[in-house]
Amino acid sequence: MIREAAPAKVNLYLRVTGRRADGYHLLDSLAVFGPAADLVEAAPAEGLTLTVAGPFGAALAAEPDNLVLRAARALAAAAGIAPQAALRLEKRLPVASGIGGGSADAAAALRALDRLWGLGLGAGALAEVAAGLGADVPVCLASRPARMGGVGEALLPAPALPPCGLLLVNPGVPLATPAVFRARSGPFSAPAALPEGWADAAAMARDLAALGNDLEAPARALCPAVGExxxxxxALPGCLLARMSGSGATCFALFADAAAAERAAAELPGAWWRAAGAPGGFTPGRDGAYSTFGAGA
Incomplete structure (x- = not known):
């Protein structure tokens, strides 16, 4: 049995910088990972199957072709082999929530099957397969902080990030990414100018506060719970910055350390899904530890 964590992708800021002729929007964003994750397991089998479980597994029951299965077939095709594996997805992240859950699942499946099938394709070859599955899958493949450009597929190293705490909160309302982009209006933004790094979480939060998320206003119009x-x-003690991630409805707050984020999580309504800890706490190939609270935990 091969197990791979599929950590949440969190956009610390997000700017919409343009639009391609095919309608896809161009972005500039700084992404980090954690402190919660789905889990993908792969075992030898004849044929290809997928079982979905976990607190949010039922939300995927109606999907005709899960992205995990598409990743498995794409990897097998690239390697010239038959796709044979028993896959299991433990869905711990809310669905349609702006934290890249589906993309993270696909990336975890690629890593798990590369190991299960003994392919040893390496990061470059896996990234090529990932790019064909969706714009967010390449950044999720490494699950490391990165500066995202293009439609999300153009990756650069992130500035040096200081230790900090991260609290994720979802109000339990799914929010479709295409609808948020359609609701967006106004001019495009210029890419951000970022330093080489930050000395501490407070300094990072001050710089990020000026950058914003260009999708937050349309998301709030579609889903008022984001504003709540x-x-x-x-209002939480010790909160350095609060912002929506991606196209929502998940929001995050930055704190000085993981302990402060975990204390703050306990003060929020129990009906909300929450996850608290330190970003970047997951290593591919290992199911990382984190604290979750409330709905779906």
């Missing part, structure tokens, strides 16, 4: 979550996060 942000107001609650900003």
């Amino acid at each position: 979550v942000l107001a609650a996060l900003r």
